[in-house]
Amino acid sequence: MADRQIVGPVSGTDVPRYSGPSTFARLPRVDQVETVDIAVIGAPFDTGVSYRPGARFGPTHIRQSSRLLRPYNPALDRAPFSVLQVADAGDMTINPFSIDAAVGEVQEQAASWTSRGTRLVTLGGDHTIALPLLRSVHAEHGPVAVLHFDAHLDTWDTYFGAPITHGTPFRRASEEGLLDREGSVHVGLRGSLYDKLDLADDARLGFQQLTSRQFAVERLDSMIDAMLVRLGDRPVYVSVDIDVLDPAHAPGTGTPEAGGLTSRELLELLRALDGRHVVGADVVEVAPAYDHAELTGVAASHVTYELLTVMAGTATDATHAGAPVSETPTDLS
Numbered sequence: 416m417a418d419r420q421i422v423g424p425v426s427g428t429d430v431p432r433y434s435g436p437s438t439f440a441r442l443p444r445v446d447q448v449e450t451v452d453i454a455v456i457g458a459p460f461d462t463g464v465s466y467r468p469g470a471r472f473g474p475t476h477i478r479q480s481s482r483l484l485r486p487y488n489p490a491l492d493r494a495p496f497s498v499l500q501v502a503d504a505g506d507m508t509i510n511p512f513s514i515d516a517a518v519g520e521v522q523e524q525a526a527s528w529t530s531r532g533t534r535l536v537t538l539g540g541d542h543t544i545a546l547p548l549l550r551s552v553h554a555e556h557g558p559v560a561v562l563h564f565d566a567h568l569d570t571w572d573t574y575f576g577a578p579i580t581h582g583t584p585f586r587r588a589s590e591e592g593l594l595d596r597e598g599s600v601h602v603g604l605r606g607s608l609y610d611k612l613d614l615a616d617d618a619r620l621g622f623q624q625l626t627s628r629q630f631a632v633e634r635l636d637s638m639i640d641a642m643l644v645r646l647g648d649r650p651v652y653v654s655v656d657i658d659v660l661d662p663a664h665a666p667g668t669g670t671p672e673a674g675g676l677t678s679r680e681l682l683e684l685l686r687a688l689d690g691r692h693v694v695g696a697d698v699v700e701v702a703p704a705y706d707h708a709e710l711t712g713v714a715a716s717h718v719t720y721e722l723l724t725v726m727a728g729t730a731t732d733a734t735h736a737g738a739p740v741s742e743t744p745t746d747l748s
Contacts, residue, residue, distance in 0.1 A: 422448045423486055423496040432482045438503035439477070439538070440484040440720065445502045451533050452499035453726055455719065456525075457506035460517050461702075463543030463580040467669040469702035474506055474538040476667075476703035477719065480712030488724045490682075491689055495720075495727035504528070514543065514579055522547035529555050529695070536722055538715075539699030541669070542569055542581035545654050546588055552652055552695045553593040559694060560598030560649040561585065562642070564681065565656035566605050566627070566672040570617045581669075581700070589620040594652075596621025600645045602638075602684065603627050603659035606672035627674055635680060639687045646691065653688070653696040653722060655681075657715050665714050667706025678714050685721040689728055696722045 424441040435441055439455040457474025464470065487494045495501065507524045510516040521544050528535055529551045537548055542565075552559055563569070563585060570586040572578070579587060588594050601617075605627035608614070614624065623645050630638055658668040661675035676684075701715045 421500050440481045445504045451502050453501045453534050454504040456504040457538045458540035458544045460509045461541045464541045469704040470541045473701035476712045477538050477715045480709045481716035495724040498727040518547045522550050525551035537697040542699045546584040549588045549593045556650045558595040559652045560646045561594045562653045563601045564659040566658045568617045598649045603676050650692045650694045655698045656700045665711040667711030668700050669702050688725045693726050
């Protein structure tokens with residue numbers, strides 16, 4: 416690790432931020448570095464949505480909105496791109512016509528990285544992709560605590576008979592034993608439900624529920640404490656549906672709900688994970704057709720940046736040698 420030369424993002428003092436590479440935060444591509452500790456990879460898929468489509472264009476939009484990110488994060492006093500080698504792995508190739516085929520392809524392509532020690536931060540895409548991503552993480556770490564930021568439970572059973580959609584990934588994950596039922600938690604829940612039984616069913620599947628309304632009446636510090644107590648010292652997988660934010664902060668999403676978190680609250684919740692063993696993450700449901708002035712894209716890019724900063728600070732992961740890129744599973748050309 417000490418002998419490696421880490422390649423960071425292109426500097427805005429050398430190339431103007433509105434030009435240059437279109438990678439996340441202007442990081443190097445995976446074919447430009449020797450090893451990869453953390454890969455930012457896109458999953459452009461939205462066939463599993465139940466309302467407004469368009470999240471297949473999310474990865475490109477988040478990358479474009481990340482151009483102003485700089486290498487030093489003062490909130491956590493860390494320069495994440497100098498600690499570990501972070502690189503952009505481009506986009507997965509995903510079948511847009513078959514959910515079953517797409518889920519298998521996401522799992523296979525994710526596993527080609529995670530099986531070699533590289534952690535992934537995946538840019539969605541709709542929330543369907545969380546299921547195959549959790550399958551790949553489970554293969555390396557066993558059951559993990561799922562920290563799920565969302566307006567919605569995403570533990571429903573089926574939509575029109577389909578068992579895998581963007582509203583069902585965590586039910587399937589719980590049934591498959593992918594998540595730790597004693598350590599998983601939803602943050603930011605709000606909006607209407609089909610029935611009061613939805614909440615009881617969700618709790619049975621292993622989730623604690625921290626609602627958006629609680630954030631309105633309780634101190635942020637107390638909510639952070641509740642989240643961290645629930646996670647304990649387990650390996651954590653973080654899944655961020657951008658609709659956890661109020662539409663004022665993230666209008667560009669497929670199923671918006673009034674009364675959500677602010678961008679500031681979400682970033683502080685993520686920063687509170689510093690020192691925890693975050694084994695992977697996704698940022699999903701960014702639909703740029705409904706965005707305005709890149710509000711949603713900027714929020715999603717900053718969420719991704721905070722996740723990378725937290726992951727770069729985990730001492731136990733900093734010993735990883737990283738995966739060689741000679742077998743790069745994606746083509747950025």
